[in-house]
Amino acid sequence: MTAGPADLLRRLCDSTSARLAGAELRERVAQVRASLDAPLRVAVAGAVSSGKSTLVNALLGLPVAPVDAGECTFVVTQYEYGTDDGHITIELRDGEVAHSRLLPGHRLPSDLGVEVSRIRRLRVTLDQPSLRTVTIVDTPGMNTVTAANEQAARSMLFGSGDEDDRAQAMIYVLRYVQKFDDTTLAEFRGLTGACGMSCVNTLAVLGQVDRRGDEDDPWPTARRLAAKGYQDLRTSVFDVVPVIGLLAETARACPPGAEEFAALSTLAGMDEDDLEDYLLDLEDFRTAPDLPVSSEVRHRLVERLHRYGIMTAVRALREGVVSDPKGLAAHLLERSGYASAGRAATGSVAAGIAHFARRADHLKALDALTRLRAIARTPALGSDRSTLDALAAQLDENKPIATALGGLRIFAAAEALGRGTLVLNEEMTAELLRMARHDDPAEQLGLAAGAPKPEIATAATAASMRWRTLAMMSEGRTGGHRARDVLTVLEDVVGAALAEDRKPATATGGGPLPPVSVDRAAAEALRLSPMVPVDDRRALELLLSGTELAVQLGAPPSAPRTELAGYAAALAARFRVLTHRPLPIRQRRAAETLCEAYEAIWARCDRPDGP
Incomplete structure (x- = not known):
């Protein structure tokens, strides 16, 4: 089982506490550690x-x-x-x-x-x-x-x-x-x-x-x-x-008993207009001497149900929706709006x-991350300063979220959106908030729950292009780091969706798709450029050295054809962004050449009858 963010932070708390000499600092780290459990x-x-x-x-x-x-x-x-x-x-x-x-x-x-x-x-x-x-x-x-x-x-x-x-x-x-x-x-x-x-x-x-x-x-x-x-x-x-809230409290914490049920049943037998007139003024309802329910019970009904609750209960009894106190409590809970349909x-x-x-571990880890960053900023001397500096380096919020803390990527981006350090247009704001609100990948992408995997992969690929562009445009800033966090999540969604596609990526003869030939000069020109991101340079190394198409694209060996199409589409988008950066003309043309190569692979793998 893959360790989650909370597991990493527990280990980090333990190792940091072991190296700290100051008792107060150790106690603060211990409090964070305890909160995770x-x-x-x-x-x-x-x-x-x-x-x-x-x-x-x-x-x-x-x-x-x-x-x-x-x-x-x-x-x-x-x-x-x-x-x-x-x-x-x-x-x-x-x-x-x-x-x-x-x-x-x-x-x-x-x-x-x-x-x-x-x-x-x-x-x-x-x-x-x-x-x-x-x-x-x-x-x-x-x-x-x-x-x-x-x-x-x-x-x-x-x-x-x-x-x-x-x-x-x-x-x-x-x-x-x-x-x-x-x-x-x-x-x-x-x-x-x-x-x-x-x-x-x-x-x-x-x-x-x-x-x-x-x-x-x-x-x-x-x-x-x-x-x-x-x-x-x-x-x-x-x-x-x-x-x-009053109906929810009554239904869940102190459901109506037999006496209240009988009283409401009696009220349900009254003339509808007469009862409504009494309920227009709750003080009149409490104190009127001519109602067929005791004043004490009426006081209790007002305290526990108020006007809307009494009318809701009476209507349910008249219509035969409920027949006992248990059924009445369930009906009141439904009408309270406490639970969704x-x-x-x-x-x-x-x-x-x-x-x-459902997200308790992630929310606790997010809080622990914030508290540990605050601890790392605490003034300290000697070995404790070095220990806190090492802690800060591992949790630097001015970098993309570490792989081991990957479960917090969307949460961190949503927090940055709220603070104003991640500025988005309307479409991307809605996209990020959907990802924060939902767990199902289809719903995160605005699709119907249970949408087909290829549809999920297509939507995630389109979204990744937007977030990649933003990450490149804001590179080096907090907004750029959070955009890259979202991009990583989307690329994972693409990979997971395509991994479930059963169609094997084989050539006509049944073996893996052979590698494609590439313009080595163009790839080398970009791979050696310091202006090209590390991830893109690694992608170029795989493109040059891969012995089959899947390996060239950074996909698992013998990955399904549709999965290779997703990898190629994502890589094409990445290198298309490079063509808009202020690169020397030779490197920009090399980026265009490689972008076209990835797009050709994308088209080839996306054809059902492709070779």
Whole structure:
């Protein structure tokens, strides 16, 4: 099995720590190392009264996070996996630790026995399987999203600027009524950027989409606003999704019981217009003396379902869609928008969490990479300086991503796009964001899932030509390095797609295709030029020395004919770029000759009946 980015970074942390003399530096590296083995830390942040803690309860499937304005809502609370279910570790700002337990029903106590001003963080242990891979961090609500720098932003979100408070992904809850004006957008981008978040690890949620009050069905408008929000924020977020957090919390954390089901069934038997009149004013609904359901139960229904939830439940009962409390909970969850229809990769909170969980190792590695680069910039003397310089050289962000960290290439490019160091046109921006959002190569290229391999190879080859041109035009700059990272991924997609083609690349007699003759003088003229990239010089060496066509193109021996066509097309594009560079006339003409040679090979291999 090929080692992933996290494996390389673990080894790098171990070797660096072993060479460092300073205890503080060793501890910082050890923290990075530990984060690679821990569950992914996902912070849930948002404005005050945005429905943030309600969403946390829906994520956990338990009514743990307080939704009222108690003292716990002003404290960072981390929900993590553990077998001692309900244990609370209270970390104090002076370094001391106190302990407590959740109340029956998995609820945080209103009084922790410690002044809230002394508390740095709560750590709540829950025996929930979902927390084995993802740790949920509930943060205090904010009145503003302005942050002057990363430490201040982390302090605003998590309670301190310490390294172990750093989240590796974030869900940010926006009030549904909040406008996506220029100020809001600028503040949001500033906050996510300052906290090290980007379009690969940030999910924006439009909460409380049922609270506008002027629509019987809030979903068409909510989805339209979410789509517009994504277009405005797409370089900063993975997705913008609408949700009715209260319904999701009720369905997942505290489903309606028999008493509530009976009460809703009774309400379903009322005249439709009469019930709608009562629900126009929820206070009237709570206190009206002539309704056939007790006031206490009506209070509970409003708290747990609100107007839209009550009407949704009543409508489902009238239409016979549900027949028991379990079916009602499932229907409420569906109408909450918490999960996407089918197995959609985007469009809901559940899809966003699945994205984070599926790419947890890469997101943790990306965070570790950023932290190790910061450590490498730390002032140091003697042997520690040499050790940090060696670390910096291995993780230099001003170079293409190392092969062993290849899984981070698209993420690094997407981050550069968000920071503005990679500038793209509309077509390439959409292309990069598709690659960051999807795992399936066909969907990454804008094709239908399950598209034929040759179609994938053709689309990836066309895209690689665009990215190769950008990489050459921006050579030596950060944008050029990130473009080359994307190019490498696309070339890998071409190779993988064509490798599955079963048609053998054989000559008429059944053996491998023989080598083609090339203009050796032209190839040598370019191979010896210092202005030709190292990868292109290596390609020329193979072209001159290969004993069969596949080897000449850098493909596996006896590779399928269509795969050779893809290799030749990519090489033709590379050498076509050289013809537009300021090379001496002899070398430019040599590049044109070789470009034509590769294009001829491409055409030859692409013909089904080619020799």
